[in-house]
Amino acid sequence: MNAAALKQWILDGKLDEKFAVLYGKDQIETQKARYMEAVDAFVELYGDKENLTLFSAPGRTEIAGNHTDHNHGRVVAASVNLDVIAVASKNDSGLIRIKSKGYRMDTVDTGDLEVKPEEDNKAISLIRGTAARFVQKGLKIGGLDAYTTSNVLKGSGLSSSAAFEVLVGTILNHTYNEGAVSPVAIAQYAQYAENVYFGKPSGLMDQMASSVGSVITIDFADTEAPVIEQMDFDLADMGCALCIVDVGGSHADLTHEYAAIPVEMKQVASYFGKEVLRGVTCRELLDNAPAVREKFGDRAFLRAFHFINENERVGKIVDAIRSKDYDAFKRLLIESGNSSFRYLQNVYANPVPQEQGMSIALAIAEQVLEGRGAWRVHGGGFGGTTQNFVPFDKVEEFRREIESVFGEGSCHILSIRSIGGTQVL
Incomplete structure (x- = not known):
């Protein structure tokens, strides 16, 4: 349908x-306005079309498994009710043109x-890489016009880049392949784009959580065929709200810090004759501590120690869910956060x-929530966001304390979304 009909x-x-x-029902009117505004922006850019379609891909929250995916570990993650949306239409030019709100046309x-090395760290590389992977897998692609807008906080640990990649893959899937590509495959193509074209050595968790949706546990022992299970996890049943605190920093310009983590973990793995740490035991690591420290340094040793114990912790968190x-769940989440910090x-x-x-955000959370809630670093780290499970009767106090330090709007109360990347219409 055209813009007026849509x-x-x-x-x-x-x-x-x-x-x-x-x-959520309370957001219907807000989303109506948001989508109609996106339709108007599309028409202003490309003119009216007869075959307009709507798409959405959510951000994600990592619940367990901080920096475990890239070494073939286990994770628990969930899609959230913040997303990137697109108004899109097929074109016959052979060009994929995507304009994101606030950015230039790609x-x-x-x-x-x-x-193209000059596209490193730029959104255009994610578009090119995702399209390339579709072609490599024998799938169809073609010309496309799209306008996107996002309320996923950039550099926040909610994976705005993964949501964008999944969105591009979802559009290509439904526009040119009749929706035949699975959400798991779209996530894998998105990770390929981020690793090979964008130049960031991310694991697969972010893309998988965005593409598959809901609360999922993933075992990446075989990254070509990860084992994925959706789980029933009701925040209301736990009596807590999910509060994501945006501390204002961004890891957007700290790729080297982020990238050092998988590199150092894999260095330690190489000592044991492995490409990744999955399969190395804590006993083996401790027995070889002097040699590992001498060869790779103390930080690499500590990061390997984190991975091994965090991976085991994920299994315990899955059992608790x-x-x-919920008491065990919150205790284990705090342990996860402490391991990330130390x-x-x-x-x-x-x-x-x-x-x-x-x-500072973690210190405030501990002060307000100790004995009742849970708090931890969220996502890649180095600025960005913290994740907090806050009892309902503590939400206003928590928000007040956080926003007195980080400013109004820094405490985001989110819900878990049951659907991943999707064609809305």
């Missing part, structure tokens, strides 16, 4: 049920899908110790 469709409430599932020629043992060391960047917003 906007009328939205106004008439034809997407209300879908919006309620994606965002144009990719589908006849030129080679890696399944048995609805051993993984991704709460602040060593070159800038004067910037420790995340450390």
Whole structure:
């Protein structure tokens, strides 16, 4: 349908049920306005089209397994009710043109899908890389016009880049492949784009959580065929809200800090004749501590120690979720956060110790929530966000304390979304 018909469709409430599932009933009117504004922006850029479609890909929250995925570990993650949306239409030019709100237009020629070093760390590389992976897998691609807008906080640990990659893959899937590509495959193509084209050595958790949706546990022992299980996890049943605190820092310019983590873990793995740490035991690591420390340094040893114990902890957290043992769940989450702070060391960047917003947010959380809630570093680290499970009767106090330090709007109360990357219409 064209723009006028699409906007009328939205106004008439034809997407209300879908919006309620994606965002919650209280967000329906907000999302109507948001999607109609996106339609207007599309028309302003590309003119009206007869075949307009709508897409959404969510951000994600990592619940367990901090920096375990890239060494073939286990994770628990969930999609959240913040997302990147797109208004899209097929074109016959062979060009993929995507304009994201607040950014310049990115144009990719589908006849030129080679890696371009000058596109490192730029959104255009994610578009080119995702399209290239579709072609490598024998799938169809073609010309595309799209306008996107996001409320996933950039550099926040909610994986705005993964959501964007999954969005591009989801659009190509439904526009040119009749929706035949699985959410798991779209996540794998997205990770390929981020690793090979964007130049960031991310694991697969972010893309998988965005693409598959809901609360999932993933075992990456075989990254080509990860074992994925959706789980029933009700925040209301636990009596807690999920509060993500944005401390204002961004790891967008700290890729080298982020990238050092998998590199150092894999260095330690190489000592044991392995490519990744999965399969190395804590006993083996401790028995070889002097040699590992001498060869790779103390930080690499500590990061390996974190991985091995965090990976075991994920299994315990999965058990706690399944048995609805929420006291154990919260205790294990705090243990995870402490391990990240002490051993993984991704709460602040060593070159800038004067910037420790995340450390302060964790200190406030401990002060307010001790004995009742849980708190931890969230996502890649080095600034960004903390994750907090806050008892309902503590939410306003928690928000007040956090926002007195980090400013109004820094405490985001999120819900878990049951659907991953999807065609909305």
